[in-house]
Amino acid sequence: MKRISSLQTPSARVRSSRPSIPSSMNQTLQDLMTRRSVRGYSPKMPSREDIETICRAGTFAPTGKNTQCPLILAVTNKELRDRMSRLNAQVMGVDSDPFYGAPVVLVVLADRATGLTPVEDGSLVMGNMLNAAHALGLGSCWINRAREVFAMEEGKAILRELGIEGDYIGIGNCVVGYPAVPPRPAAPRKEGYVRWID
């Protein structure tokens, strides 16, 4: 049902123009291979249900020894979103919006105190969420510099204001929304990406 109703979304129009993947391939594999980074969003807020589903998919990522050390901040609050955007831009030394206008920012943090492999665990959470957003017909993109932002005094202040305690490291920002621009086509996969040793 979801897929049929999402055919009305702009991202679904973008999706239909993508190169076709063999139809014999199951939907999960098709989604993994057709997800692309979207770098321009409409201000329209995705539904709460979709955002929750994306986050939930993130929580099912594997974690080393199942510590589940990552934490997802599902930010739809415009004031906080804009504040994080400014900090991110400051790290980059620009004054544009590094979140490309996306109304949702899913910040992944990971607790170094409880995790054995916090960066790996948080990165898998990010990957699940990027792919889940695409599977729902939404656009997404990994936006870097979460590590620097949450190592800054103002980044730490945000966590304190939210009542978040722990030895958190910023892993990534998964921005989500309705695409306003089509994504760039996938670059060709490099020669020798997979080496067989039989």
Ligand SMILES: Cc1cc2nc3c(=O)[nH]c(=O)nc-3n(C[C@H](O)[C@H](O)[C@H](O)COP(=O)(O)O)c2cc1C
């Ligand atoms: C760790 C990491 C950091 C990234 N940081 C950014 C970023 O700050 N801004 C951005 O536009 N894209 C960022 N990306 C997206 C990559 O540029 C993108 O995945 C790559 O160009 C391949 O394109 P595709 O995602 O469409 O396949 C990042 C991706 C990863 C994995």
